Amino acid sequence: MDSTVIAALIGAGGVIVTIAGTLGGTFLGARLNQAGALKTARDMQEIERHKYTQDRLWDARKEAYTAIIAQLRSTAKAAEKMHHRFNDDDADAEGYFQSNQYGPDSRVLWETWRATIAEYEKARLLLSDDFVAEFEQVQTNLDAVDEDGIPPVRSYDVYAVFSGAITPMLETAKGEIAPQLPARGR
Secondary structure, eight states, X not given: OOHHHHHHHHHHHHHXXXXXXXXXXXXXXXXXXXHHHHHHHHHHHHHHXXXXXXXXXXXXXXXXXXHHHHHHHHHHHHHHHHHHHHHSTTOOHHHHHHSTTHHHHHHHHHHHHHHHHHHHHHHGGGSOHHHHHHHHHHHHHHHTSOTTSOHXXXXXXXXXXXXXXXXXXXXXXXXXXXXXOOOOOO
């Protein structure tokens, strides 16, 4: 066989090997790219699912904190009303205590407090440990009020417990549901 033919066959074989290598490399690259694309798509799906869950949790927490704090404000208003009826300059503490108004005012106060507790219990799984600790502190402070104390003093103590709890609980809730901006590096 002539050396030219052999060289031509070797050259043709080289071209075939080059074409086969190119096609094989392209196919292998496409398969690897497809696997990478599928992994990226799965990762993106997981990220989106996590973001959706976090958004739902944020919404639920916001609603829970809002309901509890709003109910606590109603309780504080009821306590403030009783406090003023006992302790304002022109108030007749004994007259108010003996009046037909004291009983209904007292019922409203404790009904709103029970409603606050109900909101808290309903949302307990969503609340942060800090918020729970503050709510439990309200209950502890309320338990420390002397039930047998003089009604005007007791009304002030109850009012102080409820009104004093609103701001710290609100700050805790805001700290948890308000978006935190990243610190800027300088």
